[in-house]
Amino acid sequence: MTDKANAPEGADSEELSRTLVEITEKSQQLVQDFLGREQSAQHISMDDAMHMSSLFQELTTRMMANPMQLAQAQINFWQNYMQLVNNAALRFWGHQQDPVISPNKTDKRFRHEAWEENPIFDFIKQSYLLAADYVHSSVKNVEGMDDRTARKIDFHTRQFVDALSPTNFVATNPEVLQKTIDTQGGNLLKGLKNLLNDLEAGEGKLRIRTTDQDAFDVGRNLATTPGKVVYQTDLMQLIQYAPSTEKVYKRPLLFVPPWINKFYILDMQEKNSLIKYMVDQGHTVFVVSWKNPQKEHAEKTFTDYMKEGPLAAVDAITQATGEEEINCVGYCLGGTLTGATLGYMAAHNDDRIKSVTYFTCMLDFEQPGELEVFIDEEQIQALEKRMDSQGFLEAGAMSSTMSSLRANDLIWSFFVNNYLKGDDPFPFDLLYWNQDCTNMPAKMHSFYLRNMYQRNLLREPGGITLDGTPIDLRKIETPACFVSAIEDHIAPWKTTYRGVHLHSGPAKFILGGSGHIAGIINPPAKNKYGFWTNSKNPEDADAWLDGATHTEGSWWPSWNTWLVRRAGAKVDARQPGDGKLKPIEDAPGSYVKEKA
Known part of the structure; x- marks a missing residue:
């Protein structure tokens, strides 16, 4: 039995024994479960392996076609490496040397002081950075590959290089080593x-x-803005929030979030809730809370999401408030659906949505960012095979x-x-x-991947048809505001900017700081990031930014000013249940609490 003084910190011999028994039992059960699943998962692994193999076979072929370029890259690497070895030797003799290579300022992996102060760890760090730079530059500079294939190879290479970082191993991470000793x-x-x-x-x-x-617990310390579920379909619950002002603007405000995650990104905690902020500004706020689909929803289509989502919500808001005109916000994928819905409504001369705001939303998918590496025919077919077997993408x-x-x-x-x-x-x-996260129905997700990401048909007049109606975004005359984030890697801002020119109505573009989430959930109290605006919308995104004005702090107040001009006069505040729709349950509702 191990003496208590020699046991790991904070543990006695009995605790150590219990932990080892628990680990052993759990390991055995996991191995049994793994063997039971391995046969059914084998075809998916083979598909992935074949796809990766074909990519890197093409890379090898291209590299061998220009051996001099590869040889020069190797020479440059070895020259830098020998300089590093020489510098390391001099450091051991007490001579301080400038680094051959340094990590990017945004790289958080090497912030522990030992990576600079200890010559051994400094050598390990720079050796890794040199090797990583050599691999990346060799892959990027290969000639003859099309841009899409090159981006895929660069992405997968980055995954491989990141995995081999010395910070990910006990023996080469000084912080982990010190804690292991302690x-x-x-x-x-x-x-x-x-x-x-x-x-x-x-x-x-x-x-x-x-x-x-x-x-955290949704409804206890997340998604706590008071409200009621006043309507629901097979795919969504509609939440109406209680007013916090005596008077509210005439036109209600509807949020349509993405269905990949839960709606409460818009209502995290009181200090960073966009929903609460808009309620406090005097808007009657509604939000769509999407269902977490299961196998029985496998046949649900993109059209179903439109009809049972935003279209049903617009009808329900009229019943709840008596107002037939509303303002609408679509976030990310919810914005893509909102744009398609507006195209559908325009074709039917339905102008009940009087303004639309798109948060980090793509309507044109020509350059969809890094997600593009997962969207090709081989991978979509493999994904469809996977979805067909269970009815949804988990x-x-x-x-x-x-x-x-x-x-x-x-x-x-x-x-x-x-x-x-x-x-x-x-x-x-x-x-x-x-x-x-939430699951996604097989039929809907396949339609979305193929028609948006792969074929980019939403931007084409009549490119997609929903419920028998060809969709033409250019028929949309609704005033629009596009809000994007300059560091967004999911919906790149230069791609979202293209949407400005797909509508026929007046459009405003706001470019916030940070990324896909923090760039949107940026409350004024934090006074962070800043944003850019421009009264003109030139065709080129870079030209827009060159002529834009930067403002410190959150873009929320600026957007609210734009929205208020389209919100109508003030009327008496409306409580959930005042209209024809009676409350079903308290916000945030039951759909949001369903776990995948």
């Missing part, structure tokens, strides 16, 4: 327990926890895809924290929401 290995034991817990929660797939899942698949776009921040940093350092993740509301 706890006499207790961190690694705790890390193994965390790893097994995450494998168990993911049913054999590694779903790394990025936040403390027990710290939430975890989409979550993993999104995380891979920022692997160092959303995967490897938590790998190190949870499994190497043995720490529990910090409670963070945004990351809790990020992991609270």
Whole structure:
């Protein structure tokens, strides 16, 4: 039996024994579960392997076609590496040397002081950075590949290089090494327990926890703005929020969020809730809360999402408030649906939506950002095969895809924290929401991937047909405001800017700071990031930015000013249930609490 003094910090011999027994039992169960699933998952793994193999076979062929270019890259690498070796030797003799290569200022992996102060770890760091730079430059500079293939190879190469970072290994991470010494290995034991817990929660797939899942509860400390569910369909619940002002604007405001995640990104906590902010500005706010679809929803189409989502919501708002004219906001994928819905309404001379705002939304998918690497015929076919077998795309698949776009921040940093350092993740509301994903019906998702991302048909007049109606975005005369984020890697701002020129009505473009989420959920109280505006909308996005004016702080008040001009006169505040629709349940409703 191990003496208590020699046991890992914070643990006695009995606790250590219990932990080891728990790890052993859990490991055995996970192995049995894995073997039971392996046969059914084998065809998916083979599809992925074949796709990767074909990509890198093409890369090898192209590289061998120009051996001199490859040789020159190798020579440059070895020259830099020998300089690094020479500098390291001089440092050991006490001579300070300038680094051969330094990490990017935004790279958080090498912030521990030992990466600079300790010559050994500094050498490891620079060796890795040199190798990573060599691999990236070799791949990027290969001639003869089409742009899309080159971007795919660059993405997958980055995943490989990021995985091999010395920060991801015990022996080459000084912070982990120090903690291992301090706890006499207790961190690694705790890390193994965390790893097994995450494998168990993911049913054999590694779903790394990025936040403390027990710290938040939707309806208790998230999505707490008072309101009622006043209407629901098979695909959504419609929430009407209670007013906080005596008078409200005549036209209600409807939010249509994406159905990849839950609506409460718009209503996280009181301090950063866009919904509460708009209620406090005097708007009667409604929001669509999407259903988390299961196998029985496999045949639900994009048309169904339009008819049972925004179209049903517009009808319901009239019943709830007596108003036939509303303002509407579509966020990301919800914005794409909103744009298609407006095209449908324009074809039927339905002008009940008097203004539309698009948050980080693509209507033209010509340059869709890094998600493009997952959208080709081979991968879509593999995805469709996967969806056909279960009726939907499971939430975890989409979550993993999104995380891979920022692997160092959303995967490897938590790998190190949870499994190497043995720490529990910090409670963070945004990351809790990020992991609270939803499934997507097979038919709808296939339509969306093929017609938007792959074929880019929404921008074409009559390119897609919904409920027998050809959709033409150019028939939309509704005043529009596009809000994007300059660092958005999911809906690149230069691509979202194209939407300005797809409508026939007046359009305003606001470019916020930060990324896809923080750029939108940026309350005025934080006074962060700033935003750009321009009274003109030239064809070229860069020309728009060159002529734009920068303003410090949140764009929310500026957008609200634009919206108020289209919101009508003030009327007496409306409570949920005042109209023809009686409350079904309290906000945030039951749909949002369904777990994937």
